[in-house]
Amino acid sequence: MGSHSHSKRRQFLTTGVGLAGLVMGAVRSLRGQTPAPAAPEAGPRDLLAYGQPSPFDNTIRRAPGRATSVADTALMTPLQDLDGIITPSGLHFLMDHVKGIPDLDPKKHRLLMHGMVDRPLEFTLDEIKRLPSVSRVHFLECNANSRPLRGPNGESVQLVHGRTSCSEWTGVLLSVLLKECGVQKGASWIVAEGDESNKYTMSIPLPKAMDDTLVAYAQNGEPVRPHQGYPLRLVVPGWEAIRAVKWLTRISVVDKPYMAWHESGNNADTRPDGKGLWFRFELGPKSVITRPSGGQRLPGHGFHEITGLAWSGGGAVRRVDVSTDGGRTYKEAELQQPVLRYAHTRFRFPWKWNGEEAVLQSRCTDERGEVQPTILEAAKNLGVTPEYFFDADHFNGIQPWKVNRDGSIQNAIL
Amino acid sequence: MEAFRTRFSRLLTATIALSASVTALAQGPTYQLGRVPSQEEIKARDTAVSPEGKELPPGRGTAKEGETVYVEKCRSCHGPNATGSALHRGLVPLGNAKPVKIPFSLVPYATTVWDFINRAMPQTKPGSLTPDEVYAVTAYVLYRNDVITDTDVLDATSLPKIRMPNRDNFLPAQPEWKPKAKRPFGYYP
Numbered sequence: 001m002g003s004h005s006h007s008k009r010r011q012f013l014t015t016g017v018g019l020a021g022l023v024m025g026a027v028r029s030l031r032g033q034t035p036a037p038a039a040p041e042a043g044p045r046d047l048l049a050y051g052q053p054s055p056f057d058n059t060i061r062r063a064p065g066r067a068t069s070v071a072d073t074a075l076m077t078p079l080q081d082l083d084g085i086i087t088p089s090g091l092h093f094l095m096d097h098v099k100g101i102p103d104l105d106p107k108k109h110r111l112l113m114h115g116m117v118d119r120p121l122e123f124t125l126d127e128i129k130r131l132p133s134v135s136r137v138h139f140l141e142c143n144a145n146s147r148p149l150r151g152p153n154g155e156s157v158q159l160v161h162g163r164t165s166c167s168e169w170t171g172v173l174l175s176v177l178l179k180e181c182g183v184q185k186g187a188s189w190i191v192a193e194g195d196e197s198n199k200y201t202m203s204i205p206l207p208k209a210m211d212d213t214l215v216a217y218a219q220n221g222e223p224v225r226p227h228q229g230y231p232l233r234l235v236v237p238g239w240e241a242i243r244a245v246k247w248l249t250r251i252s253v254v255d256k257p258y259m260a261w262h263e264s265g266n267n268a269d270t271r272p273d274g275k276g277l278w279f280r281f282e283l284g285p286k287s288v289i290t291r292p293s294g295g296q297r298l299p300g301h302g303f304h305e306i307t308g309l310a311w312s313g314g315g316a317v318r319r320v321d322v323s324t325d326g327g328r329t330y331k332e333a334e335l336q337q338p339v340l341r342y343a344h345t346r347f348r349f350p351w352k353w354n355g356e357e358a359v360l361q362s363r364c365t366d367e368r369g370e371v372q373p374t375i376l377e378a379a380k381n382l383g384v385t386p387e388y389f390f391d392a393d394h395f396n397g398i399q400p401w402k403v404n405r406d407g408s409i410q411n412a413i414l
Numbered sequence: 415m416e417a418f419r420t421r422f423s424r425l426l427t428a429t430i431a432l433s434a435s436v437t438a439l440a441q442g443p444t445y446q447l448g449r450v451p452s453q454e455e456i457k458a459r460d461t462a463v464s465p466e467g468k469e470l471p472p473g474r475g476t477a478k479e480g481e482t483v484y485v486e487k488c489r490s491c492h493g494p495n496a497t498g499s500a501l502h503r504g505l506v507p508l509g510n511a512k513p514v515k516i517p518f519s520l521v522p523y524a525t526t527v528w529d530f531i532n533r534a535m536p537q538t539k540p541g542s543l544t545p546d547e548v549y550a551v552t553a554y555v556l557y558r559n560d561v562i563t564d565t566d567v568l569d570a571t572s573l574p575k576i577r578m579p580n581r582d583n584f585l586p587a588q589p590e591w592k593p594k595a596k597r598p599f600g601y602y603p
Contacts, residue, residue, distance in 0.1 A: 284602030381600030
């Protein structure tokens with residue numbers, strides 16, 4: 001608790017400095033120092049002006065024990081601590097492929113649209129907000145989510161599966177902006193670019209861009225967080241989140257994929273036969289039990305609700321089945337309504353633990369009838385050993401959690 | 415080169431077929447918002463380079479020249495042998511016959527290498543290299559990966575013609591997406 005009160009005090013001090021900001025600024029000017037360039041208008045908020053979780057709650061994002069790439073920042077969503085389907089914005093997973101988070105002034109930010117269009121246009125944020133808006137609940141999942149034993153031992157649902165989060169995104173459908181520009185005949189792809197040091201770039205087929213792709217300025221009712229792409233982010237529903245370009249600043253309408261670094265080389269995968277996999281776009285049907293899950297301990301025999309999340313790049317989740325005997329038998333779980341397309345879907349399943357060993361797992365079926373495989377089924381299908389998935393992307397195998405007699409729970413995927 | 419052209423025209427055919435399913439092409443504006451940017455403004459920001467390479471700027475460079483640039487501006491991060499360090503990625507191998515899972519080993523087009531060096535390198539000052547320097551460093555990286563020789567000249571014409579060693583080793587053969595296409599059980603990844 002000592003460290004807790006310390007951190008509370010620090011927060012208070014920071015707030016105090018923030019409130020005194022105007023005075024500080026005046027002093028600085030009198031001393032003839034250069035004022036900080038383009039400082040954000042709003043200073044730090046105090047704890048009442050912007051609410052914080054209870055001091056008894058320490059739910060936080062965590063990094064995996066083993067970095068996936070020296071160039072990336074990775075923080076996982078604590079799925080085991082969350083309820084319902086919405087991920088609080090401050091707990092949305094991070095997987096950054098850039099150097100540092102750009103500090104973008106929304107007044108200066110522009111979205112340039114050009115290429116194979118009748119009218120190239122440049123929009124301010126205010127102009128985008130004047131256009132007809134939609135709010136959609138969608139998950140974003142990293143293509144590298146769910147690699148078995150990540151963490152490094154696959155000890156928790158957070159470290160293995162925490163690269164997926166679900167938000168209510170508000171913005172303008174990209175199709176509205178594209179129609180304003182007038183897409184020309186022969187166009188078939190767009191190239192989207194982010195405003196940061198790498199000018200992160202992704203190619204997206206025009207049919208998806210004209211369908212449900214969103215240019216989002218709000219996440220869960222407030223502006224998109226800086227780490228999530230403030231002030232504008234592309235949301236490509238159901239597709240690997242590397243397509244959801246943050247800090248969106250440019251869209252070029254073109255007639256071919258541009259094979260940018262982050263879509264061809266950096267996010268391509270290898271198969272044992274020497275083939276490279278790329279442009280996989282949609283994510284497969286997936287589900288995972290978030291409670292009880294790896295690293296937790298059941299306090300005793302008796303009733304425990306099993307709950308978890310299911311989602312699919314194929315659209316809506318049609319059903320989730322739960323097994324408490326390692327997949328020998330399954331029973332259908334209850335889905336939280338409404339079930340939304342390309343969104344996390346909460347499932348619940350009543351269970352009475354008798355104190356014996358049990359293996360809990362879930363299986364997702366989506367609206368296309370696609371079914372989540374076990375790791376052995378997926379391996380057999382691809383002609384690989386299960387170890388192949390340790391370093392593979394898009395793995396959507398069933399996640400078994402083993403409950404031991406002492407109530408402890410561990411990853412039982414292998 | 416002929417094979418490349420055939421493949422490319424196949425890609426074009428596929429993408430044109432895709433676009434046919436997009437409705438509402440060439441409409442008038444409804445909301446009359448946004449500013450019309452000048453061609454110069456667009457050109458200044460439109461730096462992405464496609465596999466055809468038609469966006470490449472004038473300039474030239476060889477691996478020999480690239481080594482000089484590498485030593486000056488790249489070596490501190492990527493190491494004396496371009497094999498990387500504890501903190502930074504190596505630049506080899508780029509195109510083994512059988513790809514190795516390191517970030518730089520799965521590049522299908524040489525334009526991708528040029529484009530990324532041009533936009534993102536060096537990390538401390540991205541976008542600061544001149545076109546000649548980008549051509550030269552790209553040549554050096556390709557030479558170190560046995561894709562070209564140290565005297566081959568890279569420019570806007572020769573760079574897109576380079577055939578990367580793994581060009582034919584990608585699935586799907588051409589990137590495409592069909593709405594509502596059902597995948598076989600256990601397809602992912």
